[in-house]
Amino acid sequence: MEFNEFIEIAKIRQSVRDYDKDREVEDDKILSCLESMKLSPSACNAQPYFYHIVKGDKAKSLSKYLTLGAMNSFAKDVNTFAVITEENYNLTAKIGSSVKDQDFKSVDIGISVAYFTAQATTLGLSTCILGWFDEKKLQDLLGIKSRVRLVIAIGYAKNDKLREKKRKSSDAIFKIIE
Numbered sequence: 001m002e003f004n005e006f007i008e009i010a011k012i013r014q015s016v017r018d019y020d021k022d023r024e025v026e027d028d029k030i031l032s033c034l035e036s037m038k039l040s041p042s043a044c045n046a047q048p049y050f051y052h053i054v055k056g057d058k059a060k061s062l063s064k065y066l067t068l069g070a071m072n073s074f075a076k077d078v079n080t081f082a083v084i085t086e087e088n089y090n091l092t093a094k095i096g097s098s099v100k101d102q103d104f105k106s107v108d109i110g111i112s113v114a115y116f117t118a119q120a121t122t123l124g125l126s127t128c129i130l131g132w133f134d135e136k137k138l139q140d141l142l143g144i145k146s147r148v149r150l151v152i153a154i155g156y157a158k159n160d161k162l163r164e165k166k167r168k169s170s171d172a173i174f175k176i177i178e
């Protein structure tokens with residue numbers, strides 16, 4: 001698939017909640033998404049995050065910690081996850097965040113996830129960003145102490161029919177001020 005403008009990716013990128021459990025994600029595609037993520041901007045270039053790519057049996061265990069009843073139940077068919085932890089600021093980002101009372105870490109993590117998932121789309125992969133998970137269970141499973149901020153489900157869609165994008169009206173979400 002060829003893309004000329006970013007908006008072409010944005011239009012077809014959607015949260016997929018129906019995965020082909022028999023189709024593995026190729027390692028080189030994951031590496032390509034990680035390379036894209038690494039190019040994302042961050043406050044003072046601090047890159048205050050770490051991506052844990054979880055596959056195989058660990059992914060099976062992990063998927064149980066993402067669900068509550070029907071919520072995220074599709075995760076059982078997902079073979080690959082990226083678990084994103086929050087890491088330290090560098091000194092300038094730490095000072096900037098404190099002086100300006102801004103949470104740059106969340107912003108930086110969000111941008112990195114956007115880069116990762118956009119690249120996944122260009123490679124024919126489907127993703128769903130997940131904010132609902134049992135943080136303690138994920139920390140224990142991965143043997144980490146850092147805060148888990150987001151999880152990305154990655155795979156091939158069983159059904160990737162494009163849904164209509166529902167978004168706020170332009171008036172509600174931006175204005176141009178001169």
Ligand SMILES: Cc1cc2nc3c(=O)[nH]c(=O)nc-3n(C[C@H](O)[C@H](O)[C@H](O)COP(=O)(O)O)c2cc1C
Nearest residue numbers: 013014015016017072128129130131132133150165
């Ligand atoms: C921070 C964040 C957390 C999210 N958490 C979940 C989640 O736990 N489960 C889920 O199914 N979708 C989750 N989503 C996906 C959103 O519901 C989805 O992006 C939004 O409804 C827009 O739909 P689209 O991604 O298909 O365009 C999350 C998205 C973001 C950015």
